Amino acid sequence: MEQKEILISQGNRPFWQIILAALFFTGMLICLYFFFNTFNIFESTKKVRNSLNFLTVAIFLFGGxxxxSIVRDYHFNFKEKKYKILFCVGPVKIGSWKSFKNLEYISVYRNKKNFFEINLWYDRNRHFNLAIQNKADIALIIGKELAKKLKIELYDATDPHNPKWVDNLKT
Incomplete structure (x- = not known):
């Protein structure tokens, strides 16, 4: 049975990040409250600037x-050869469909910060960074499972001096 659609999700954010996001959003709402209660275009320039400072801080708190709180999901439709990167904040999801010609391979390699990145390569030289792991064996397991699901090859570059193709299609 051929799988036509695959959804790869980053999952949920850790609880401490959800708490921080809630604090940032609460601070933003407080700043917006003070902005709307103190802003008056007919006041002196100094008071208008002070009111606008609340708006500036609210914008920065919103960004924080x-x-x-943002989570990335990758949605692939192989029948129509399209993909969509969804940016999710709670129930709000934003993303649009884009076309790709063909999937090439999955690669696992060590980056400059000694983390192992799992990338999906497509259309010759384009790629998605699907995940980052701190252990090579976990990254390779994820890479193998993705390659098996997508029916493509896996390139193991966890050892930069000895990269190799993993014959994943027979297993």
């Missing part, structure tokens, strides 16, 4: 809240 988003950065601690």
């Amino acid at each position: 809240g988003i950065s601690f």
Whole structure:
């Protein structure tokens, strides 16, 4: 049975990040409250500037809240050869369909920060960074499972001096 659609999700954010996001959003709402209660275009320039400072802080707090609550999901439709990257904040999901010609392979390699990245390569030189792990064996297990689901090859570059293709299609 051929699988036509696959959804790869980052899952849920850790609880401490949800708490931080809630604090940022609460601070944003408080700043917006003070902005709307103190802003009056007919006041002196100094009072208008002070009111606008609340709005500026609210914008920065909103950005902090988003950065601690956003989750990326990858949705692939192989029948129509399209993909969609969904940016999710709670129940709100934003993303649009884009086309790809063909999937090439999954790669697992160590980056400069000594983490192992799992990438999906498509259309010759384009790729998605699907996940990051701190252990090579876990990253390879994830890479193998993805390659098996997608029926493509796996490139193991966890050892940069000895990269190799893993014959994943026979297992």
